[in-house]
Amino acid sequence: MKKVDFDDMKNRVAVLTGGAGVLGTSMAEGLCESGVKTAVIDLNREAAINLSERLNREYGVETIGLEVNVLDKSSLQEARDSIIERFGKIDYLINAAGGNSPKATTKLEQIEPGNVNDITEGFFGLDAESFRQVFDLNFMGTLLPTMLFGKNMKERGSGVIVNISSMSAFSPLTKVPAYSAAKASVNNFTQWLAVHFGKTGVRVNAIAPGFFLTDQNRFLLTDKNTGELTARGEKILANTPAGKFGQPEDLKGALLFLLSDMSSFVNGVILPVDGGYSAYGGV
Ligand SMILES: NC(=O)c1ccc[n+]([C@@H]2O[C@H](COP(=O)([O-])OP(=O)(O)OC[C@H]3O[C@@H](n4cnc5c(N)ncnc54)[C@H](O)[C@@H]3O)[C@@H](O)[C@H]2O)c1
Incomplete structure (x- = not known):
């Protein structure tokens, strides 16, 4: 055995x-x-x-x-x-x-009636070379x-x-x-x-x-000045049953x-x- x-x-x-x-x-x-x-x-x-x-x-x-x-x-x-x-x-x-x-990152999550003209903020503003x-x-x-x-x-x-x-x-x-x-x-x-x-x-x-709080995403998930969670950080934690980021x-x-x-x-x-x-x- x-x-x-x-x-x-x-x-x-x-x-x-x-x-x-x-x-x-x-x-x-x-x-x-x-x-x-x-x-x-x-x-x-x-x-x-x-x-x-x-x-x-x-x-x-x-x-x-x-x-x-x-x-x-x-x-x-x-x-x-x-x-x-x-x-x-x-x-x-x-x-x-x-x-x-x-x-290679959009500023908008979704195209909506209120931002439909913000052409550079969504998919159409992405840089193809960076995508590659x-x-x-x-x-x-x-x-x-x-x-x-x-x-x-x-x-x-x-x-x-x-x-x-x-x-x-x-x-x-x-x-x-x-x-x-x-x-x-x-x-x-x-x-x-x-x-x-x-x-x-x-x-x-x-x-x-x-989701691990690392250099790549720290300031997407927490505010640079206050250290508080951003809206995206809050959304992630709300969807993580453990209720915390990984170490x-x-x-x-x-x-x-x-x-x-x-x-x-x-x-x-x-x-x-x-x-x-x-x-x-x-x-
Ligand atoms: N941080 C997170 O929350 C997270 C979540 C899911 C997946 N990942 C993945 O885990 C892996 C590590 O992420 P991390 O957070 O430690 O990132 P990191 O930026 O701290 O580490 C990435 C390392 O890769 C090296 N690197 C970049 N380009 C390279 C190249 N062309 N050749 C050789 N080395 C190169 C960088 O110098 C850096 O040391 C990545 O694949 C990332 O996509 C990270």
């Missing part, structure tokens, strides 16, 4: 994209707490190196921090070579690089690392990929059409790849975080579960970590 704990994770090797971000940092801590050797790869070189050094100091686990652009194949290839040279293998890939852009950039970062930024690092996993006949999706993937959130469509495509791709890799020993799942640490357990052999028969799921948001119909 298989023992049920996270011990199998010790000395495995994880690649974490966007690893120096707010949620990435917490996930990196969770990995190191479980003895996983961790490569923090991020566009922000200094942040990736600083985090890697701190993790190494605090947890005594081997880590590496690398500047990588998830949209640049040669940058990813270089990173893969450095990681293989340093650790000899790659067991886990967590695709956490992602985000939104103000230029958001789509690229979230979707292509998941696809390209998966192609690169997934190949090593397939060749070894084992590995786990976890994509970081969002609540906006299930039903799109108002104002963020590019981000919502891109994260929906991440869900769809997660399921497609789980099937495609179904007999290879490589599993593919996703986590859909609910980055809340993602750790879900991530470790999906990576460890405890979930060895779990493949192609999108696991919400959302305080019940996605289960609630609003009434």
